[in-house]
Amino acid sequence: MIRKLLGEPPRVNKGILLDAMNSMSDMLKLLERQIQASGDPTHAFRKADILTRGLMSSLDELEQSHHAAAFFRTKVKAGYAEDMSVNEKSDYALYVFFYKDGFVRVFSILDKLGNWLNDLYDLKTGEYKPHYSYFTVLRQFRYLKMHPAMTDDLNDIKDSYTDAINRLRKRRNTEIHYMNTEMQDDLWQRHRALYGKIQLEDLDHHLEDLKQGLEMVNRSLTTAFRYTVKQWENREARP
Structure with a gap:
């Protein structure tokens, strides 16, 4: 959808995004077989199906937000807000919109995966x-000592993105509970420069953090769903 608005061809899933989407598709196939075989009298399989489809949709939206933020970032050339043209200010506003939408979605998807x-x-x-x-x-x-193979892998993924995720979490909390994150950056610049020009935040660094968040989400989804599908197929520990 976003790429159509940007005049670009549709996305072709590849790499870790493709892995995540395929792992969830495999889960949907298993759920469908279970529904057909049992009739799903408790609707547990249907609920899992709906939640899985929701995660796929959310991942798609997160990837689009990151892509759009990166697209509009390339159009921002000025280093100071006062030096921007009218069009550049519009592009910067769109960058901020999609960047903020992206980091909120990172934690939204992780919490949906947790659920x-x-x-x-x-x-x-x-x-x-x-x-x-x-x-x-x-x-x-870990407390229940359940499925340590999956848990260890998920924790390793989490730990490998600790710095970026902590920065994104801080900005998410600021955005939701305190003030717009870009205004916090402006406040810091005002503090440093008093009445001087306001320098833009480090857009590339922020965008890299969002990219890291997207990677963590992709890898976490793939790990959780691949493990669950394998467990289900082996009948060792059916969820």
């Missing part, structure tokens, strides 16, 4: 923490 894992593996995380996150679910897996 999916909590339901399928019956972790009952909500019994001791009603408002839990993806990271809480990972800790619950």
Whole structure:
């Protein structure tokens, strides 16, 4: 959708994005077979199907947000807000919009994945923490000593993106609870320069953090779904 608005051809999934999408598609095929075989009297399989489709849609939207942010970033040439042309200010505003949409979506998808894992593996995380996150679910897996192979892989992925995710989380929390993140950058510049020109935030560094967040999401989804599909197929620990 975004690429059509930008005058670009449709995206062709590849790399880790393709891996993530394929792993979720494989899960949908298994769920469909289970629904056909059992009739799904409790609707548990249908719920898992809906949640999986929701994750696929959310991943698609996150990738589009990152792509659009990167597209409009290339159009911002000035280093100071006062030096921007009218068109460049518009492009900068679009960059900010898609960048912020992207980092909010990173944590939204992770929490949806946490909810999916909590339901399928019956972790009952909500019994001791009603408002839990993806990271809480990972800790619950370890506390219960369940599925250590998957848990270790997911934690390794999380740890490899710690710095970028922490920066994104801080900006997400600022955006939601305090002030617009780009205005916080402006405030810092005002503090440093007083009445001088406001230098733009480091757009490339911020965009790289978002790229890292997208990578973490892709790898986490692939790991969780591949493991679950394998477990299901082997009948060792059906969710």
